[in-house]
Amino acid sequence: MEYVNHLKLQKACQFLMFTPMRIKEITIEIGMNDPFYFSRLFKKQMGMSPKTYRAKRKEHEEAEPKI
Template identity: 50%
Template sequence: MNENLNNPSFNVQKLQEALFVSKIKCYRAFKEVLQQSPSDVIIKLRLQKAEYLLKNHTLNISEISMECGFNDPKYFSRLFKKNFECSPKEYRARIMKV
């Protein structure tokens, strides 16, 4: 999964094809083990990668969103804010102060 995080077309269907399992089996396995849907896990991993890039690289927000597999920087910013309770720009500013 980590190898495909920067690929915007990587989704649950591609994941289940790579794992050679049905959609239902994939969903059940993720829910049983991680208590999250496969799509939620993919988004979480992408946002964790974005967090790392915000901390350790000088890429701008649009470049980071593309690097993490999001085609739309606005959508990326909304998801980031929902998960981290601040925008990517605010997050980077907080990190730089520390």
């Protein structure tokens, strides 16, 4: 079960980084039903909320020099 959740969270990270999808939409897309449970699980595994993860990733991309 833990491995399955790990795979779901990896997929969620991709959605957070590369799409404008809402947390609820990502939750459904990765096969979970409860966005609150997803957010708690994400924070437990990743050390930050999905919203913070997306913001930090976006911040990181903006800081990188474009070639």
